Amino acid sequence: MCSQKAIRHHSFGKPEEVLKLEEISVPEPQAGEVRVRLLAATINPSDYGMVGGSYGRLRELPAIAGREGVGVVDVLGEGVSGLAVGDFVRFPGEAGAWCEYACAPVGDLLAVPSDVPVEQAAVSFINPPTAYCLLREVVDLAPGSWVVQNAGNSAVGLSVIQMARAMGLKTISQVRREALIEPLKAMGADHVVLEGSDWAKTANELTGGEPIRLALNSIGGASATDQIKVLGDSGTQVTFGGMVGDLVRFPTRFLIFNDVRMVGFWWDQWSRRHGVECVREVMNAVYAMMLSGDLKLPIEETYAFQNFQAALAHDKQPRLGKILLRP
Numbered sequence: 001m002c003s004q005k006a007i008r009h010h011s012f013g014k015p016e017e018v019l020k021l022e023e024i025s026v027p028e029p030q031a032g033e034v035r036v037r038l039l040a041a042t043i044n045p046s047d048y049g050m051v052g053g054s055y056g057r058l059r060e061l062p063a064i065a066g067r068e069g070v071g072v073v074d075v076l077g078e079g080v081s082g083l084a085v086g087d088f089v090r091f092p093g094e095a096g097a098w099c100e101y102a103c104a105p106v107g108d109l110l111a112v113p114s115d116v117p118v119e120q121a122a123v124s125f126i127n128p129p130t131a132y133c134l135l136r137e138v139v140d141l142a143p144g145s146w147v148v149q150n151a152g153n154s155a156v157g158l159s160v161i162q163m164a165r166a167m168g169l170k171t172i173s174q175v176r177r178e179a180l181i182e183p184l185k186a187m188g189a190d191h192v193v194l195e196g197s198d199w200a201k202t203a204n205e206l207t208g209g210e211p212i213r214l215a216l217n218s219i220g221g222a223s224a225t226d227q228i229k230v231l232g233d234s235g236t237q238v239t240f241g242g243m244v245g246d247l248v249r250f251p252t253r254f255l256i257f258n259d260v261r262m263v264g265f266w267w268d269q270w271s272r273r274h275g276v277e278c279v280r281e282v283m284n285a286v287y288a289m290m291l292s293g294d295l296k297l298p299i300e301e302t303y304a305f306q307n308f309q310a311a312l313a314h315d316k317q318p319r320l321g322k323i324l325l326r327p
């Protein structure tokens with residue numbers, strides 16, 4: 001075996017214009033390394049930013065796209081212990097996850113319990129741990145505390161809804177389509193409200209007069225401002241995404257009279273700062289919830305690599321669940 005398929009770009013730009021399915025060589029593991037074969041990879045909003053040249057740390061060109069996927073250990077390099085051929089691991093996605101094979105030092109690989117279904121494992125590495133940290137790491141939330149979030153139907157949003165329920169927290173989720181209200185309630189959402197409606201005026205009724213302690217913002221613009229207006233005194237808004245690309249504005253009087261706080265969160269930076277053992281702890285909590293049935297993320301559809309253009313087009317349509325790519 002000497003070549004593999006990879007979805008790559010030679011310049012930064014719109015994914016549908018710059019991404020191509022190409023043949024590249026299959027890497028051989030060096031001493032202390034493991035080769036991993038991809039089982040399934042996820043399409044995330046950050047992939048568009050990486051391919052477009054606007055997200056975090058960019059890769060050198062030509063670059064393989066994608067950041068998240070699950071694989072199986074395929075070959076062990078010399079002197080490797082701790083993993084065996086056939087073990088499930090996070091696909092080493094530093095240099096891109098939308099390809100068939102990649103190598104990494106054995107110590108860098110995150111093992112996945114073999115009883116986690118492949119599709120759930122594929123979507124487990126970015127959005128669920130982000131949701132977990134948003135609920136656990138930003139402010140201390142006593143059981144029964146209220147949390148508001150926008151993009152309630154996103155993978156982070158659905159993780160927040162299910163994890164909050166398991167942790168005894170209560171959620172108000174903002175969405176853009178009425179058809180999402182019942183499915184999100186069925187997953188454990190306490191309240192689901194429509195973006196742009198006058199819901200904020202009745203927020204007090206929704207919580208029975210309890211203050212909202214935490215607001216999770218991945219949209220920006222007017223949606224972020226709406227949240228600040230319903231936060232309780234000394235509440236915190238954490239911004240971790242900017243789907244509309246608009247500024248997050250902070251109304252001065254809420255800052256002064258309500259002592260509202262505003263912070264940011266980035267899972268990549270949290271992982272680098274806290275180190276591999278803390279990441280494993282968070283991932284163990286995620287897998288425990290997946291295995292107990294407390295957390296299950298819907299999958300909208302899976303596409304073969306050759307049909308990646310159709311997958312990207314589908315990803316832009318209204319959906320409830322992730323689009324996966326398989327070699």
Ligand SMILES: NC(=O)c1ccc[n+]([C@@H]2O[C@H](COP(=O)([O-])OP(=O)(O)OC[C@H]3O[C@@H](n4cnc5c(N)ncnc54)[C@H](OP(=O)(O)O)[C@@H]3O)[C@@H](O)[C@H]2O)c1
Binds near residue numbers: 244318322
């Ligand atoms: N900082 C971090 O560490 C971190 C980690 C993970 C994710 N994120 C961010 O979290 C956000 C959600 O990621 P995800 O993978 O969970 O998303 P996803 O499952 O792909 O869902 C995308 C969400 O964004 C909403 N959306 C898209 N365009 C919008 C617009 N113009 N206005 C309002 N809503 C819009 C969609 O709503 P509709 O269905 O109504 O279109 C949907 O709820 C992204 O911004 C992502 O970059 C950040």
